[in-house]
Structure formats: C-alpha cells, structure tokens
Amino acid sequence: xxxxxxxxxxxxxxxxxxxxxxxxxxxxxxxxxxxxxxxxxxxxxxxxxxxxxxxxxxxxxxxxxxxxxxxxxxxxxxxxxxxxxxxxxxxxxxxxxxxxxxxxxxxxxxxxxxxxxxxxxxxxxxxxxxxxxxxxxxxxxxxxxxxxxxxxxxxxxxxxxxxxxxxxx
Amino acid sequence: xxxxxxxxxxxxxxxxxxxxxxxxxxxxxxxxxxxxxxxxxxxxxxxxxxxxxxxxxxxxxxxxxxxxxxxxxxxxxxxxxxxxxxxxxxxxxxxxxxxxxxxxxxxxxxxxxxxxxxxxxxxx
Numbered sequence: 001x002x003x004x005x006x007x008x009x010x011x012x013x014x015x016x017x018x019x020x021x022x023x024x025x026x027x028x029x030x031x032x033x034x035x036x037x038x039x040x041x042x043x044x045x046x047x048x049x050x051x052x053x054x055x056x057x058x059x060x061x062x063x064x065x066x067x068x069x070x071x072x073x074x075x076x077x078x079x080x081x082x083x084x085x086x087x088x089x090x091x092x093x094x095x096x097x098x099x100x101x102x103x104x105x106x107x108x109x110x111x112x113x114x115x116x117x118x119x120x121x122x123x124x125x126x127x128x129x130x131x132x133x134x135x136x137x138x139x140x141x142x143x144x145x146x147x148x149x150x151x152x153x154x155x156x157x158x159x160x161x162x163x164x165x166x167x168x169x
Numbered sequence: 170x171x172x173x174x175x176x177x178x179x180x181x182x183x184x185x186x187x188x189x190x191x192x193x194x195x196x197x198x199x200x201x202x203x204x205x206x207x208x209x210x211x212x213x214x215x216x217x218x219x220x221x222x223x224x225x226x227x228x229x230x231x232x233x234x235x236x237x238x239x240x241x242x243x244x245x246x247x248x249x250x251x252x253x254x255x256x257x258x259x260x261x262x263x264x265x266x267x268x269x270x271x272x273x274x275x276x277x278x279x280x281x282x283x284x285x286x287x288x289x290x291x292x293x
Binding site: 150163 | 177222226252263265268269276279280285288
C-alpha cells in the first residue's frame with residue numbers, strides 16, 4: 001500500500017475543514033509526537049475537542065459525508081467516513097490541565113495552507129507518565145530522547161548561523 | 170523582501186569552525202570577486218523563488234532540495250549524533266539518530282511513516 005494512503009488529501013481536508021470552521025481541537029498522542037519528529041509508530045490520529053458532541057465537528061462531518069457516533073455505556077464517541085476513519089476522538093487526557101489550558105500551550109503546525117494545533121512533546125510525555133500503562137512506559141524513553149535531541153539541535157542552531165527551527169516545538 | 174548573503178553570518182560560521190573567510194573561499198573554490206559581488210547584492214535568490222516562498226508562507230530553504238550527496242549527509246548526521254550524545258550520554262544513540270533523520274523530513278512525511286509502520290503491525 002502506498003505511504004500517502006495513510007494520510008492523504010482526504011485526511012488533510014478533514015483537518016482543514018475543522019480549522020476553517022474554527023472548531024477548537026488539537027492533535028494529541030503519538031501522532032502529535034510523530035509530527036514533531038519523535039521516532040514512534042501509531043495506528044491512528046487522536047483528536048481532542050473542547051466539547052463533544054460538537055456542532056462544528058458535526059457540520060464538517062455532514063459536508064464530508066461522515067458521521068458522528070455518540071458514546072454508549074460500552075463505547076467511546078466515534079467518527080467515521082471516507083478519510084475520517086484514521087481519526088479517533090479523545091475525551092480525556094491523563095495528567096494534563098483543562099482543554100483550554102493545554103490549548104494555550106500547543107504548538108502550531110502548518111499543513112499546506114492551514115495551521116492545526118498539536119500538543120507539545122513535553123505535554124505528551126507528561127500525559128504518558130501519568131497514564132503509566134505498559135504501552136506508555138514502553139514509549140516514554142523514545143519520547144524523552146526525542147525531546148532532548150530536538151532541544152540539543154535547537155541550541156546548536158541558535159549558537160550557529162540563523163537559529164531557524166526545524167519543528168514547531 | 171530581501172535575501173542577502175550575510176557576510177557576518179559566514180564570518181561567524183568560519184570562526185566557529187576555526188578558519189577565516191579567505192580559507193573558506195579557497196576551500197570551496199569560490200573566487201573573491203564572485204563572493205564580494207554576491208555579498209553586495211540585495212537579493213541572491215531569484216525573485217520567483219521568493220514569491221513562491223511568500224505565497225506558501227515557508228522559508229526559502231523549505232523549497233530547496235538538499236544537494237548534499239547522501240554519503241555526506243549521513244556523515245554530517247552521524248557527527249551531530251556524536252555531538253549530542255557526548256553532551257547527553259544518557260540518551261540512546263539510535264533514538265537520537267532516528268529523531269535527527271525525521272527532523273530532516275516534513276511533518277506529513279513523518280506522520281505517514283509512523284502510520285504506515287503502526288498499521289503494518291495490525292496487518293501482520
């Protein structure tokens with residue numbers, strides 16, 4: 001399967017439409033870490049919304065012929081549709097402050113013509129530490145080393161020529 | 170928008186690498202005339218390239234392919250790994266190398282790589 005099929009035009013358009021509708025959300029979890037340069041793997045892209053259900057999200061889903069599936073006693077809220085299956089909805093983040101507090105600490109990431117907010121590597125690490133599941137413990141060392149590497153590279157860049165940063169963190 | 174060659178930055182880089190600008194020019198095979206002619210120009214990047222970078226809202230460097238040979242790029246990256254690990258001996262060398270490799274890619278390429286590998290695990 002071609003690599004672009006895992007995050008192609010449809011997925012980018014979904015995020016772009018959310019951004020265009022001023023829906024308050026951020027990309028969190030390992031997908032946010034990967035976007036910032038951490039060498040991790042992930043199976044989906046976790047999105048944290050200020051509120052669920054969310055009128056803006058539902059409007060975007062209608063435009064893209066997607067659906068919002070409300071939570072039940074046994075299942076979390078979900079979204080579906082072409083180019084949307086890759087995204088999971090997150091309703092709570094361990095070890096973090098409120099959505100708005102965390103939103104103010106996010107880093108902007110330009111994807112083509114629009115910008116999305118992503119949880120910083122520092123806050124992803126804080127969340128993983130707090131969650132402390134086996135899968136979190138397994139990835140913590142990689143995330144911490146990635147953060148230290150990014151900081152070291154930025155410091156080297158600041159001491160060198162133009163100080164231009166390579167990632168949004 | 171201007172895109173001048175910065176003599177002060179080049180001079181500073183030379184100093185940090187223990188040489189002077191004359192030595193750099195000799196080593197790079199750039200004549201003094203060419204260098205000082207470029208340094209006097211207001212814009213050393215074609216205006217069309219500047220317009221593209223402005224329209225895309227990205228630095229000019231984001232539009233250019235790295236013309237370093239692969240081998241040289243790898244050697245430079247390895248030197249960066251060694252430098253970082255020397256300062257931070259507790260870091261895992263592979264984690265540092267993989268992170269530096271990914272930092273040379275754009276974010277979309279990074280996430281596609283992470284998803285492709287993550288999803289491959291499901292399919293196995």
